[in-house]
Amino acid sequence: MKKIILLLFSLGLIVIGGPIIGSATTQNMTDGNDLAQQWDRFNLLIPREAVYVKTAHQYGTQQAHGDYLYRQPAYRADGSHYEVVFQAPRALKPNHYLKLDAKGRFVNSWTVVSKSELPVKLQSSL
Incomplete structure (x- = not known):
């Protein structure tokens, strides 16, 4: 019985601790690293x-297949920022604003928005 409890505890620790440790160790890896993005995608502690x-x-x-890979700073509504990497099927027009649906470094989707749709703090800084 003790072995079963120890085994279940160990598995639980791996399942819960793995994403937390993985996300902490890959926090600054925003070079398009798929592993870092997947950690953030499935980490329950990172909000969307x-x-x-x-x-x-x-x-x-x-990219070789024709898509474009964008690596640039992304800004939260409070003004803080971090680097994200996302793909687009074509070259994006310059000086347009995008709203990214992100979970940490994982970008699920993006939409074009006008400057008036930006949060007030970002309208003057972006």
Whole structure:
């Protein structure tokens, strides 16, 4: 009985602790690292939030298959920022605003928004 309890405790520790430790150790790995994005995607402690970016050609690079990979700072509604990596099927027009549906470094989707739709704190800084 003690072995079963110890085994269940160990498995629970791995299942719960794995994503937490993984997310903490890959916190600064925003170089398009798929592992870091997947940790954030499935980590229950990271909230899903809207973040905002302003497009520019300097952030995008064309991939071999024709898509564009964008690596740029994303801003939360409170003004804090971090780097995100996301893909677009075509080159994005410069000086447009995007609202990213993100969970940490994992970007689920993006939509084009106008400057008036940005949070008040970001309207002057972006």
